[in-house]
Amino acid sequence: MKITKIDTSLYRFPAHRKIVDAIQEFTHMEVIAATIYTDEGTSGMGYSYTIGRGGRATKVLLDSEVVSLILGEDPADIERLWEKMWWSLHWVGRQGLVSLAMAAMDIALWDLKAKHAGLPLYKLLGAARDKMPVYDTDCGWLNHSQEELVREASVLVQQGFTGIKIKVGKEKRSEDVERLRVVRKAIGQDTKLMVDANLRWSAGEAIARAQLFEEFDLFWLEEPIEADDVLGHEKLRQRTSIPIAVGESLYNRHVFKEYLARGAATILQPDVGRVGGVTEWLRIAHMAHSFNVSVSPHFLMELHIHLACAVPNALWVEHIPFLNRFVQEPLSVEEGYAFPPNRPGHGVLFNQQKSEPHLVETNSWPCE
Numbered sequence: 080m081k082i083t084k085i086d087t088s089l090y091r092f093p094a095h096r097k098i099v100d101a102i103q104e105f106t107h108m109e110v111i112a113a114t115i116y117t118d119e120g121t122s123g124m125g126y127s128y129t130i131g132r133g134g135r136a137t138k139v140l141l142d143s144e145v146v147s148l149i150l151g152e153d154p155a156d157i158e159r160l161w162e163k164m165w166w167s168l169h170w171v172g173r174q175g176l177v178s179l180a181m182a183a184m185d186i187a188l189w190d191l192k193a194k195h196a197g198l199p200l201y202k203l204l205g206a207a208r209d210k211m212p213v214y215d216t217d218c219g220w221l222n223h224s225q226e227e228l229v230r231e232a233s234v235l236v237q238q239g240f241t242g243i244k245i246k247v248g249k250e251k252r253s254e255d256v257e258r259l260r261v262v263r264k265a266i267g268q269d270t271k272l273m274v275d276a277n278l279r280w281s282a283g284e285a286i287a288r289a290q291l292f293e294e295f296d297l298f299w300l301e302e303p304i305e306a307d308d309v310l311g312h313e314k315l316r317q318r319t320s321i322p323i324a325v326g327e328s329l330y331n332r333h334v335f336k337e338y339l340a341r342g343a344a345t346i347l348q349p350d351v352g353r354v355g356g357v358t359e360w361l362r363i364a365h366m367a368h369s370f371n372v373s374v375s376p377h378f379l380m381e382l383h384i385h386l387a388c389a390v391p392n393a394l395w396v397e398h399i400p401f402l403n404r405f406v407q408e409p410l411s412v413e414e415g416y417a418f419p420p421n422r423p424g425h426g427v428l429f430n431q432q433k434s435e436p437h438l439v440e441t442n443s444w445p446c447e
């Protein structure tokens with residue numbers, strides 16, 4: 080089998096609501112998509128994303144470098160093609176734009192492979208289970224008032240959600256503490272509560288805030304410190320009983336390995352769009368399993384439902400319904416669980432009518 084054509088597209092989808100965390104506002108999700116076609120008339124689609132900046136640069140990289148590495152290749156050889164992309168681009172790559180461009184292509188290759196096998200992606204990858212608990216992040220943005228936090232979190236608990244995450248990182252420590260107090264009271268002791276600081280603090284500030292948060296029985300404290308500061312996280316872990324979650328800002332297995340080897344994180348949160356696709360995501364998840372550490376993937380619930388179901392050490396899928404308005408069929412969530420679609424591939428299809436107005440550009444490459 081041979082890849083004979085590749086289409087690439089850039090979309091700029093507006094957020095469904097105002098989204099603010101401790102370091103930024105997230106107004107648009109740029110989706111960089113690649114669709115590969117074969118000489119057998121089959122196709123696979125993959126995508127990665129940004130939170131509003133860098134989408135065009137990622138697409139230029141995909142178009143000018145990645146496409147030519149993949150056109151004419153046998154799509155069955157995913158490990159070989161991943162290494163080919165990595166080593167062809169490592170000089171300018173290893174993380175960031177290159178990782179994002181590689182992810183779109185790698186996910187397209189896995190989608191195609193699953194379609195050829197006639198299996199949903201999670202089944203092709205080994206299916207440790209067929210549903211995952213979801214926790215919600217969408218109720219807990221930093222711009223939400225205490226009343227909004229309480230109202231939305233309460234509704235979600237009634238709907239069956241067993242985990243709620245809220246953003247922290249307000250200027251005043253006391254404000255974070257008050258927000259946690261009202262939410263914990265509203266959701267009760269039996270709902271898991273997580274907090275996310277989006278890289279905001281120094282190690283010292285993270286230690287101080289974590290000590291103030293101890294009384295709320297948190298399930299994890301996420302991204303308290305700049306992502307590459309493994310030593311800072313190690314110090315924090317020694318000073319708090321709250322589990323520490325990191326990973327959405329890490330781009331390859333090498334940094335994850337350092338976190339595991341130093342015991343600097345309790346839960347890992349790899350993002351398939353940022354770590355270069357399914358191939359690297361699985362390496363990270365299996366490596367974590369060897370350390371008896373769980374993974375809880377970041378965002379992209381439509382793709383991560385498959386990956387979380389595929390490995391035995393996944394904890395949750397993160398619920399943020401950003402793409403619900405633009406896909407053919409939103410991810411099925413019932414009673415606090417998400418279910419992978421039962422069709423070949425990852426099953427994510429953008430709704431043409433609804434996504435077209437947000438299409439920035441599209442290109443197509445035939446094979447010479």
Ligand SMILES: [Mg+2]
Pocket residue numbers: 275277301302327
């Ligand atoms: Mg986060």
